[in-house]
Amino acid sequence: MLKGIEKTSSRRRAAQALANQEARPRPTSQTGSDGLPQIDHIVVLMMENHSYDNYLGMLAGRGDGLPLDGAGQPASTNPASDGSAVAMAHFAGTVQLSGAPTQSWNASHIQWDNGANDGFVRSIEQTVPGGDASVAMTYWTEADLPFYYGLARTFPLATRWFSACLGPTFPNRRFMIAGTADGLIDDLPFGMVDYPAAGTIFDLLTAHDITWANYHQMSGATTATRRVAHSGLLNWLRPAGAAIGSFLPGIKNSLESKVQATADLYPLGFLRSVNHLRSVNQFWTDVSGGALPSFSIVDPDFKSCSEENPQDIHAGEGFAAKVINAVMTGPAWPKTLLIWLYDEHGGYYDHVPPPPAPAPDDVPGRDPIERFSSLRLLRSSSLAKKIEMADTGPTTYEQLGFRVPAVIVSPYAKPDYVTDQVYDHTSILKLVERKWNLPPLTRRDAAAVDPLDALDLDGPPHFLTPPALPAPARPWQG
Numbered sequence: 001m002l003k004g005i006e007k008t009s010s011r012r013r014a015a016q017a018l019a020n021q022e023a024r025p026r027p028t029s030q031t032g033s034d035g036l037p038q039i040d041h042i043v044v045l046m047m048e049n050h051s052y053d054n055y056l057g058m059l060a061g062r063g064d065g066l067p068l069d070g071a072g073q074p075a076s077t078n079p080a081s082d083g084s085a086v087a088m089a090h091f092a093g094t095v096q097l098s099g100a101p102t103q104s105w106n107a108s109h110i111q112w113d114n115g116a117n118d119g120f121v122r123s124i125e126q127t128v129p130g131g132d133a134s135v136a137m138t139y140w141t142e143a144d145l146p147f148y149y150g151l152a153r154t155f156p157l158a159t160r161w162f163s164a165c166l167g168p169t170f171p172n173r174r175f176m177i178a179g180t181a182d183g184l185i186d187d188l189p190f191g192m193v194d195y196p197a198a199g200t201i202f203d204l205l206t207a208h209d210i211t212w213a214n215y216h217q218m219s220g221a222t223t224a225t226r227r228v229a230h231s232g233l234l235n236w237l238r239p240a241g242a243a244i245g246s247f248l249p250g251i252k253n254s255l256e257s258k259v260q261a262t263a264d265l266y267p268l269g270f271l272r273s274v275n276h277l278r279s280v281n282q283f284w285t286d287v288s289g290g291a292l293p294s295f296s297i298v299d300p301d302f303k304s305c306s307e308e309n310p311q312d313i314h315a316g317e318g319f320a321a322k323v324i325n326a327v328m329t330g331p332a333w334p335k336t337l338l339i340w341l342y343d344e345h346g347g348y349y350d351h352v353p354p355p356p357a358p359a360p361d362d363v364p365g366r367d368p369i370e371r372f373s374s375l376r377l378l379r380s381s382s383l384a385k386k387i388e389m390a391d392t393g394p395t396t397y398e399q400l401g402f403r404v405p406a407v408i409v410s411p412y413a414k415p416d417y418v419t420d421q422v423y424d425h426t427s428i429l430k431l432v433e434r435k436w437n438l439p440p441l442t443r444r445d446a447a448a449v450d451p452l453d454a455l456d457l458d459g460p461p462h463f464l465t466p467p468a469l470p471a472p473a474r475p476w477q478g
Helices: 002-017 052-056 105-115 120-127 133-137 146-154 169-178 201-207 220-229 233-245 249-255 267-276 280-288 313-329 373-378 382-391 426-436 443-447
Strands: 041-047 077-079 085-087 212-216 277-279 295-298 336-342 406-409
Touching: 041 169, 041 313, 041 426, 052 146, 077 120, 077 133, 085 133, 105 120, 105 382, 120 133, 146 313, 146 406, 169 201, 169 426, 201 212, 201 267, 201 426, 212 267, 212 280, 267 277, 277 280, 280 295, 280 313, 313 336, 313 406, 426 443
Parallel strands: 041 295, 041 336, 212 277, 212 295
Antiparallel strands: 077 085, 336 406
């Protein structure tokens, strides 16, 4: 039954997306046809919450990292509210602080400050009272992240990969799978009772019998529970639950839970995606057995190894190293392309102002109380004040977010290559659309650039024999 619902709904969404046939990469070829025969598998490993400068700013001789002074130390500063300059500093240790820095919609726009990139310290002072505002100006080095630095030195490094919007995790991951946040500007799940007009990339893949999977770290019991919770009525009870949660803190805290799987960021499509949710243990089996689907997203455990604060960054590096090494040593490696990147900057400083971008659609960005009339009972609650603090700001998506680390991993990768081409998360959609001749979902992915300049598809693959990369600081034990 689930497969029938999935197929019918996906074809309906796909038909809407296919209205403009000329927008496909190859208008005279069949939709779903293969345009990149050298690549059979696209794998996306999207971690959380670090800017390019925060992680790779001290990568010497490669890329566009932190500006350095005569002594080789980072020269960038940001002003505090009292006018004092806060200088860059190496983060002491690898366990992050809790709650700071912050990447809320409001905080991210304060940080950007119309392109000055000088509001990182003030964003904490204004939106996280009592938080350590200096943490926004910290960074790690190769000694802290040996695997990541080795990865960035070996495979093509993207120095201009920006997150899709100046905001937190949920809107940015929505852009990666649908080319739009569909009005979402925060990480509150009760504001997600919606679905984009043209559907998601998963709808298009399903409609054209292109295999895909979202590997996740939920338990089997959690996955089963979510099948029921997303199957219908409970979707529409989220606003009522939010109203209750504003008065019962325990319920409120559960509503503010983290994402469990990227495919679940449009919950109304859960029945169409549930057949494609697989455990990370299944990923190890699939990758070692040559059974990877055509397109896959591998999610970290968002509570322990995604690298969001207050996690230990070594846990995330260890997980990412295991995923990337498994792909490189698996039988599908000769025809695989993996992209390692981050959903957004996490509130950490970056010195490159993000450029403007086309609005994906005509849906304005608004907080959930503005979007859903059933939530207006919350206007005088403490939760509403918290939402207002996080969500104040513009209502458009015409601005990319800050740079994030990104490396393109493939046997066809160009050696010793650094690209300064502007990408954002919809560049992944553009790549998938080019591979399978699919139409764009929104104006944003229609205008995006795919990362194929990092590959040499005309000659023999340079990395057919996988390179040896440095070991992570702490191997992942999961």
